Amino acid sequence: MKISQRAIKTVVISSVVALASTLVGVSTSHAAETLNVYAALDYSQDVATAFTAKTGIPVTVTALSTGPLLAKITAEKNNPQWGIYWADGAEPCANFDLEKQLLPYTPTGTKFSLVGKKLQPSTRAYNVTGFTEMVGVLYNASKIAKPKTWDDLTTSKYKGQVGMNNPSISGPTFPFIAGLMNQLGSEQAGKDYLTSLKKNGLQIFDKNSKTIKAMETGLINVGLVQSSAAITEVNKINAAPVKGFTPAVTYFSKTTILPSCIAIDAHVSAAQQSAAKQFVDFAFSTEGQTIMKASNFGDSLFFPTVQGGVASPAAGAIPTLAANLIQIVDPYKWGPIQGEVNDWFTKNIA
């Protein structure tokens, strides 16, 4: 059947009109009053839903892991779309602050604990809603003795048995490396330690979940992962015991605190900034903190930074600075060298 030119034009134009109508008809996610939250925490959507129910302010949550989230923010650099950034690790926020991208804000009516006060930056460019520890040393008690110090992991007893995350992929892992370097006295000392771990058969995995899976499949018996991920795994296996796999968590001296940071973009509209401030206040409120702990696993197993705050039952006792077993690293010192350290790690350790 011969198809006329007119018929072809008609089909093409009608298809374009149909497509154009879908483009025009679809409402964007960037209505003036909608608050855009970019978050890498499990509970962010629940908090956003409760916030909207309470205040009537619509919120759109873009939930990704830290790497893709920061990639999206970087790609949008010439026209930022986010109002709130909320993720583990203070280094990205410190870098945003150095680039004058953040709006300083002190949450209304919030009293911070001693650890909480120490984690807040002097510029008030971001706030810390909670913290976990890097790392929880997860080990299979059925197969291996409990390691007690960082040096234990470089001995023959643990040869080929240890795994950790790749800091280039896993947002929480660079603070762990920064903490090692801080504790050992220098960047080079930290690199030397990691090199000795590598020589002792250290295996690298992308993220907490992959490192833990390697333990479950018996590829390794010690995993250096985020404390919340380690505790979640222990609780999971305790609820459904498995023969031959008895995960347990221990912490070496010193463990580095990993803050969950929430920050407001200084370049969004006044309406979004106002909504963002209310969102931050909500995150620190009793209601917000309760929602964040509600699921009792994963990111909910954080330690609070507010006075009188209580951790989720499964998280365990809140670590204190007094015992001198935990340390806080300066993100403004370590953040600017994150690229160089991650690059070294990828080329020499991963």
Add this chain to the structure above:
Amino acid sequence: MAKPEVAQLPQLRAFSFWQFLQNKFKAITVFWFLIVFILVLPIILFLSVAFSPRLLDQGPQWFTLSSFKQVFERYFLTAIVHSFFLGIISAFFATLIALAVAWYVLRTNTPARKIWNLSIFALLLAPSYLIALGWERIFERGGVLNIFGVDLPVIRNLLYGPVGIGMILTFKGIPFAYLVISNAMRGLGEEFEQAVRVHGGSRWDALKTMSTLLLPALWSGIAIVFAESISDFGVASQLSSPGRFSVATFTLYRSVESLPVSFPLCAAISVILLLLVVLALLAQARALRGRSFRVLSGRTRPSQRQNLTLRGKVLSSGGIYLLLFVTLGIPIFGAMSASMIEGLGNLLSNYNINFDNYFRVIKSPLLRNPLYFSAGAAAITATVAVILAAVSSKMLVSTKSGASKKFLDFFLLAAVGLPGIVFAIGYIFAYNLPIAQKYGFHLYGTVALLVLAYIATALPSTTRSLV
């Protein structure tokens, strides 16, 4: 006396909006408008960041080649070299296998030809990621075989290295090469083979003659499979990391996901990938050296199928079934069995075989709704992509050699040669531009933009299918 002229009132015609559209906008203008905005603009903007990071606020320099200096460091260069050789090997083997299968399916009465004709499109449409996943689920630690007490560490180690990656890229390349070769073979009459046989040549001599006549199609097959292989991310994402065998697309993805991200570096890697694709095209053009291989004429008769002996039927069918088993059967079995085994992936768990995962998908809106959404988006994508591909393919096969044809060919090939993640970033760069927002062009962050991106990634393969 001459009659005075009476002014003629212009005839009023009923206004037709439809007529207005058809007169004002030529279909071809609309076509180019769409091609530029969904294909050309995102690609150009993304690649420009390799040379001018400051253009899109990704660095301080207006012009620099420093990103390329990083690309030629050992870590990235090794990955690019791996991709290059894997591309050549998979292109060669995929084309060889496709040629053999095409000959049996089109020129003989092998019983397996019907099932091949049905299955080839399944292989074409199956995502490479899914094929790799199926193989992985069977052989991984705690995988399907482990559950039944079978551990094959040798095969597992091969799978997570160049052998496994190259094998799956070859499987994925076979349908592309087959479509090109079979189209050409259909137009090739049997008189050339008969001429060779009449003059005392063997079947092998006939095959060599036919292969020579099919050279343009063979080279096209090699070029397309090479481009698809070096740009494939699905296989790389599944098999590249665990075995530590890096390929260019995986390092590109890692560069996007790494902390901190460097888009100029990603763009530089993409430029190199594109140059490799251009290299393949140049090699193709040089091999053909402008020779004409036109064999279709008014006297060309369709070939008659050769009658195979029983042994020939058994061997040819066996070969095709075996090919389908390894390219489709194993991955489908791996993916489906993994979906039915509860506790898979954990060496220490108790296992149950059930349909619980399927019930979870059906019952949970969180899992079910994305399927509906994807189906709807796919329907729109398929409709628009086919229309655009029809126009594109008509342009590509035209005998006229103009700038627009070369422009379209290059960007369609660029779309094949660049991984999907490049498109994603290119779309952010293009549609999040301040000028777009200023003039009310609010596409960024919408479903519509996602559909446009799907159309852009579907267009090249759809065009090739219609050529």
